Amino acid sequence: MTAAPDDTSDGASAQRSDAVRNRVRLLEAAARLVAERGVEHVTMHEVAEAAGVGKGTLFRRFGDRDGLLLALLGEAEAEFQEAYTSGPPPLGPGAPAKDRLTAFGRALIERIAADADLGAALGRQVLHERRHASDTGRAFHRHVSTLLRKAGVDGDHDMLAHALLAFANFETADYLRKECEVPVARLQATWADLVRRLTRSDGKRPPD
Amino acid sequence: MTAAPDDTSDGASAQRSDAVRNRVRLLEAAARLVAERGVEHVTMHEVAEAAGVGKGTLFRRFGDRDGLLLALLGEAEAEFQEAYTSGPPPLGPGAPAKDRLTAFGRALIERIAADADLGAALGRQVLHERRHASDTGRAFHRHVSTLLRKAGVDGDHDMLAHALLAFANFETADYLRKECEVPVARLQATWADLVRRLTRSDGKRPPD
Structure with missing residues (x-):
């Protein structure tokens, strides 16, 4: 500064x-x-x-307390943000957009499942709305939305990114891991499958 | 009884x-x-x-209070459950599974956006985990998962149903409607697009 x-x-x-x-x-x-x-x-x-x-x-x-936690979250997320914006592929640039999307979701879900992850512990303490509207939440969304566009997806990238991230947010992932005892690998495989289904081309789109 | x-x-x-x-x-x-x-x-x-x-x-x-609200939610949801399990198509039986899925999400999102909907007002008051584990939450998931299977989707129907419903739950839909000012019609169009992308066949699946 x-x-x-x-x-x-x-x-x-x-x-x-x-x-x-x-x-x-x-x-x-x-x-x-x-x-x-x-x-x-x-x-x-x-x-x-x-x-x-x-x-x-x-x-x-x-x-307030949420404001402090969000600021701390921003600091805790700096390293991950560095990794997915400019680190080595497939998380960082250099790999095809589809592979980067898959790697991003895998990393995100792995972090949610890691009890020692400071960013996850902090994020969990903040209300859904404030977490999503935070710098970190908006950066995640921008990243996924941009990669969907780069992967050539023909559609509402902004909303599809929200849909993908809704599967990997704390509410969904914690519920599936803890209440339904779904293994982390199955959550990651589902993310990869969603990316595959969203990014595959279907020739022409049927009229709505 | x-x-x-x-x-x-x-x-x-x-x-x-x-x-x-x-x-x-x-x-x-x-x-x-x-x-x-x-x-x-x-x-x-x-x-x-x-x-x-x-x-x-x-x-x-x-x-406790959540238990009372969940019981009330079950009563409030009886009519909707009747509509999607045995009412007229496309929400009820008789339409192709894909169309029923689309109609179900449209109806769900419309209800979430309706301020006067008792079921939505009640559901919103109950914690995410308890809502999803409730009779209503499990019935929604079973319905979507069954329709994905009937639509011929080759994949993990159970998890894909969770992913679809994560886009239409209160946390996601309320955030998008209220904080991001996304119109209900755009949320419904995204649900329909997700159903389309999930149910389209892709010839053969690439090896994982």
Whole structure:
């Protein structure tokens, strides 16, 4: 983060750098507490205390507990985002769009099933609507939608991406894994099958 | 509900008929209160009072608030279930499986979008896991899975049915309608497109 080029006021600059320091401190404290005791046992009060920052600052910075968790989710997701946007194929660029889609879903489902995955633990704590509207949720959707288009799918990529992701979201995948005891491999195979069915061409489309 | 054939005790029979009467009374009171003030404003206490039944009986009968709402959901869904299992085509029998699948999703999405739909209002109040594991949730899944098989889909019907229904559940459909302002017609068109893509044959399946 750099100061704006027209910034000449040392006071304003110092204020901004205080704000950045506070933000980083709060995120660090939150990440540490979440790792130590699990995200569901961490309160805003404890985060403020551990960061040595006032509770008012914490709320000003992140709005509410969901806001803090979403910011932390963004940090936790940076590595995965790097992997699917610019890492090695088939998750990253270089493989055909269809293979990248399959790899993306496989990785997503594997992460949902991993108890130690911080991003998954955080995402699960946030309401469905806010999670989907978050930077991470929107990045997932954009990625899937773009790959469907690149794979030559003739259709409403935006909605088909939502449909694919609805199968791999926490509500669906957790229910299937935990309540129906569906193995992770079967969920991943279903994702791959859905991608195959969505991306295969069917000559001409029948009139609606 | 009839007495068991070997029932000879008038006392046990009277007890059972009391239990049935209490159950019906409680469901009637709950339905009336839900219609009057909306499901989110109805407490167990009020239902017991309106039914003239002890709160202990209410909890014994339904376990908890979710249990009562699920029982009410079962009653509210009876008409829809009748329509898709034995009503006129294309929702009911007589139309090709693919058309019945399309009609089922259209009807489901229309109901989710209808503010006055009691079944939808009730279902929305119950946690995802319990809703899906309920009689209604399992009946939906069985119906979709059976139609996929009847439509000649070569694949994991059970999982593909979960995938289709994940697109039309409350979490996904409400998010798309309310947060993304997607019109109901576009959600229904996407369901129809998914059914089309899932049920079209592709000659031979490539090796996995």
